[in-house]
Amino acid sequence: MTTLTLQVSNDKHERLSAIANEQGLSVARLIDETMSNMLAEYEAKKRFENRAKQGDIKKAMALLDKAL
Secondary structure, three states, X not given: OOOOOOOOOHHHHHHHHHHHHHHOOOHHHHHHHXXXXXXXXXXXXXXXXXXXXXXXXXXXXXXXXXXX
């Protein structure tokens, strides 16, 4: 596991803390889960784009349905 240090404004940290507390998470866990979701969405988009380049619309649409 890698440690990542971020600088954020006090206001943003307070807002993140409020969201994390509401969800019963630490700020670090909230950010980790958010990054995981972002990566999953990005990778799904890339898979869809690759399928679309292959010209098989049925497979691309099926993949998009799975992603959404």
